[in-house]
Amino acid sequence: MEQRTRRDFLKTTATGAAAAAVAGFPHVAxxxxxxxxxxxxxxxxxxxxxxxxxVMEWGKSNRVDISIDFIxxxxxxxxLTSAAEYRAGSGHDIIAFGTWYGTLYKDKLETVSxxxxxxxxxxxxxxxNAVYMNYQDGRWITVPAPIGSHTYPLETRMDIWKKSAGIxxxxxxxxxxxxxxxxxxxxxxxxxxxxxxxxxxxxxxxxGASIAENTDSNDWLxxxxxxxxxxxxxxxxxxxxxxxxTLQVIEYLRELTQYMPKEIYGWDDASNNRWxxxxxxxxxxxxxxxxxxxxRDQPQVAAQVWHHDMPRGPKGRWRGALxxxxxxxxxxxNKQAAKDLLLYLSLKEVQWKLxxxxxxxxxxxLPSFMTHPxxxxxVPPPGGQYNYPIRGDxxxxxxxxxxxxxxxxxVYYKWLLPTMVGxxxxxxxxxxxxVKWAAKELESxxxxx
Amino acid sequence: MSPTTTVDVAxxxxxxxxxxxxxxxxxSRSAIGVLMCLPLILLIGxxxxxxxxxxxxxxxxxxxxxxxxxxxxxxxxxxxxxxxMVVQMSFLFTGLAVLWKAILGFTLAVVINTLPVRGQRIxxxxxxxxxxxxxxxxxxxxxWIYEPTHSALNWILALLxxxxxxxxxxxxxxxxxxxxxxxxxxTPFFMIIYLAGLKSIPNELFESSAIDGASAWQRLRFITLPxxxxxxxITVLFSTIVTFATFDIIRVLTRGGPRQSTHVFxxxxxxxxxxxxxxxxxxxxxxxxxxxxxxxAFFILRGIRRSTM
Numbered sequence: 123m124e125q126r127t128r129r130d131f132l133k134t135t136a137t138g139a140a141a142a143a144v145a146g147f148p149h150v151a152x153x154x155x156x157x158x159x160x161x162x163x164x165x166x167x168x169x170x171x172x173x174x175x176x177v178m179e180w181g182k183s184n185r186v187d188i189s190i191d192f193i194x195x196x197x198x199x200x201x202l203t204s205a206a207e208y209r210a211g212s213g214h215d216i217i218a219f220g221t222w223y224g225t226l227y228k229d230k231l232e233t234v235s236x237x238x239x240x241x242x243x244x245x246x247x248x249x250x251n252a253v254y255m256n257y258q259d260g261r262w263i264t265v266p267a268p269i270g271s272h273t274y275p276l277e278t279r280m281d282i283w284k285k286s287a288g289i290x291x292x293x294x295x296x297x298x299x300x301x302x303x304x305x306x307x308x309x310x311x312x313x314x315x316x317x318x319x320x321x322x323x324x325x326x327x328x329x330g331a332s333i334a335e336n337t338d339s340n341d342w343l344x345x346x347x348x349x350x351x352x353x354x355x356x357x358x359x360x361x362x363x364x365x366x367x368t369l370q371v372i373e374y375l376r377e378l379t380q381y382m383p384k385e386i387y388g389w390d391d392a393s394n395n396r397w398x399x400x401x402x403x404x405x406x407x408x409x410x411x412x413x414x415x416x417x418r419d420q421p422q423v424a425a426q427v428w429h430h431d432m433p434r435g436p437k438g439r440w441r442g443a444l445x446x447x448x449x450x451x452x453x454x455x456n457k458q459a460a461k462d463l464l465l466y467l468s469l470k471e472v473q474w475k476l477x478x479x480x481x482x483x484x485x486x487x488l489p490s491f492m493t494h495p496x497x498x499x500x501v502p503p504p505g506g507q508y509n510y511p512i513r514g515d516x517x518x519x520x521x522x523x524x525x526x527x528x529x530x531x532x533v534y535y536k537w538l539l540p541t542m543v544g545x546x547x548x549x550x551x552x553x554x555x556x557v558k559w560a561a562k563e564l565e566s567x568x569x570x571x
Numbered sequence: 572m573s574p575t576t577t578v579d580v581a582x583x584x585x586x587x588x589x590x591x592x593x594x595x596x597x598x599s600r601s602a603i604g605v606l607m608c609l610p611l612i613l614l615i616g617x618x619x620x621x622x623x624x625x626x627x628x629x630x631x632x633x634x635x636x637x638x639x640x641x642x643x644x645x646x647x648x649x650x651x652x653x654x655x656m657v658v659q660m661s662f663l664f665t666g667l668a669v670l671w672k673a674i675l676g677f678t679l680a681v682v683i684n685t686l687p688v689r690g691q692r693i694x695x696x697x698x699x700x701x702x703x704x705x706x707x708x709x710x711x712x713x714x715w716i717y718e719p720t721h722s723a724l725n726w727i728l729a730l731l732x733x734x735x736x737x738x739x740x741x742x743x744x745x746x747x748x749x750x751x752x753x754x755x756x757x758t759p760f761f762m763i764i765y766l767a768g769l770k771s772i773p774n775e776l777f778e779s780s781a782i783d784g785a786s787a788w789q790r791l792r793f794i795t796l797p798x799x800x801x802x803x804x805i806t807v808l809f810s811t812i813v814t815f816a817t818f819d820i821i822r823v824l825t826r827g828g829p830r831q832s833t834h835v836f837x838x839x840x841x842x843x844x845x846x847x848x849x850x851x852x853x854x855x856x857x858x859x860x861x862x863x864x865x866x867x868a869f870f871i872l873r874g875i876r877r878s879t880m
Contacts, residue, residue, distance in 0.1 A: 198845065198846075201845060201846070202845060205845055205848070209850075223848075226847075226848035227848075229635075334740075334826075334828045334829055335825075335826045335827055335828035335829075335831070336826065383720060384737060384740065385719035385720050385737060385739075385740045386719075386740070387737075387740040387741065387828070387829040387830070388719035388737065388738070388739030388740030388741075388745065388825070388828065388829055389719055389720075389740075390826070393719065393720060396720060396721065397720060400720070400721070402720075531847055531848065532847050535842065535846035535847045536653075536842070536846075536847060537828075537831070541830050541831055544829060544830045545830060548740075548741070548829070548830070549742075549830060559652070562652070563652075563653075566647075566650065566651050569647060569650075570634050570647070570849060570852065571633075571634055571635075
């Protein structure tokens with residue numbers, strides 16, 4: 123493997139501005155040092171080994187003894203680890219954060235602006251959602267991590283939707299962006315989706331998505347509301363949920379949920395995967411993990427799964443995201459080595475290997491990395507994951523955006539949107555009362571600051 | 572003892588009176604008792620006392636833990652709708668679960684006690700299985716039984732011609748489901764304690780009452796229950812404390828849903844403290860349990876003291 127130091131990396135950055143950006147941030151021939159790295163335990167078999175190999179080889183070349191811990195997110199272990207390390211003021215030098223967690227601990231995180239700016243100079247800007255999650259108070263608190271980050275496209279059983287709803291998603295979203303028909307893409311909106319959902323439900327293969335206390339719920343409801351211009355709170359802290367568009371979306375959901383399984387209010391993060399794999403479901407909103415499991419357990423189902431863009435609303439087309447980030451604790455004694463490693467892991471050739479190892483599950487937060495061939499090459503069906511990277515007009519959102527992060531995290535993890543919707547679609551509350559409840563909740567989030 | 576030794580001791584006593592006094596104190600029964608208990612006291616102090624006082628300290632800080640805010644976190648909680656749902660659910664959960672555990676545990680104990688000794692062993696062992704299994708593991712098993720889409724229980728109901736139930740996806744059913752699992756888990760604790768209590772009641776009491784013509788109900792009403800009164804009070808107290816602090820069952824089965832309806836203090840504290848990073852508020856939620864438990868412990872223990880005096 124070609125080893126590249128920060129200096130090598132900077133040599134490849136063409137402009138003088140790039141070099142200036144890292145002034146006072148030199149790569150040094152350091153004495154043997156130590157570094158500990160707590161990283162998300164990848165669920166794709168073999169992905170951890172590839173990362174470990176890359177990291178260890180880098181350590182050998184750079185006189186760094188690296189200890190790497192793969193920490194599962196099952197049972198919130200990764201979140202608990204970062205919370206414990208934050209409170210104890212000790213632990214790993216570098217730690218992986220699940221969505222939002224870096225923002226919770228920013229006061230004890232080393233600024234990594236120099237690392238991120240170097241990456242951006244070389245590869246272009248990160249997507250807006252990555253900036254929202256990682257850039258705060260005028261500095262980059264964390265580096266957007268490719269490992270574990272994922273987005274939520276539609277995963278559709280193309281055979282069922284074609285036969286039962288007359289909608290050919292493969293035709294609307296072909297495995298070649300140049301072949302997209304603008305009119306067809308434009309027509310793929312939430313109304314068209316509802317009409318299709320009604321038909322597949324009648325055929326006995328409903329669309330399924332959870333409205334419960336889990337991230338999957340936020341990752342489709344957040345985009346749906348955003349498509350209609352509804353963001354619970356704006357960046358200035360104004361509560362913006364009380365508007366007609368919110369009521370419209372809730373009414374829409376009242377109708378859509380009639381054609382969805384009744385159990386969605388008790389679903390967890392794996393339920394929609396099981397729904398698709400069982401053969402009962404014809405569409406879910408999920409990263410390709412459901413497809414990966416189907417490929418192993420129900421290959422005939424996997425062969426019919428087409429990943430593609432979300433429906434459009436009157437105010438745009440958004441897609442949900444759960445991004446990870448990497449942070450360096452302020453108490454780390456090896457900040458320089460930690461920064462070097464994070465920079466190295468962000469290099470395109472390194473990212474290429476990691477994305478391949480994850481079978482395309484890891485979603486780079488640099489739009490310029492969407493050219494990775496894995497999404498074109500992975501089968502079945504041919505081209506089934508081509509549209510997992512955003513190819514069209516979708517924008518990425520984590521529910522809670524664009525509120526200040528301390529409010530956004532509460533919107534997300536206090537399950538504001540699924541609870542508000544569930545109150546109406548399952549609990550019998552009127553849409554107006556549900557929205558009032560949500561506004562009151564948001565007011566209470568503000569009181570906490 | 573030789574005179575020389577006596578002289579030596581006396582001389583030593585004169586030379587080191589403090590050391591001798593210490594030696595005498597150490598030999599006393601109470602000092603030995605304290606010494607023997609010291610490891611346990613340190614353990615409890617470290618694992619219970621320190622976290623308890625630390626959580627009180629945390630609950631009095633602002634969200635960023637940079638300023639002392641007094642009781643503001645507690646006052647804030649009283650204004651949050653979800654918190655009142657949590658209070659309601661915690662009482663419902665604890666009340667129903669403890670009541671049913673006590674009733675079922677007592678019934679099981681009486682039934683097992685009437686079996687021949689050899690038969691008792693098997694049934695006693697089998698009844699204890701739910702209680703000895705790790706709760707997180709058995710909760711996972713229950714999750715598969717209730718699983719919203721592919722519930723094993725619904726599959727059995729379907730075989731019997733009964734329509735499927737929304738075990739985890741409708742608030743009232745979800746509440747029922749988590750309470751049921753707690754009853755299933757905790758009943759053996761009551762059963763084994765009550766069984767031990769039943770064994771300690773002298774058989775002569777039952778024999779003489781039978782000779783006097785007492786019915787089974789009268790024996791239960793006037794012998795068994797009064798004799799077990801204190802044991803019942805203690806088990807109810809212990810179980811109330813443990814049930815109030817339930818976490819695993821709800822975290823695994825519903826994560827507090829649907830629509831936050833099954834949260835109890837512990838799961839809500841976790842959600843606030845870990846998921847949203849508001850540790851002081853999470854600490855305040857968990858401390859709400861303390862006065863409730865302290866008051867119930869006071870009354871129950873006072874009742875026991877009075878009845879034994």
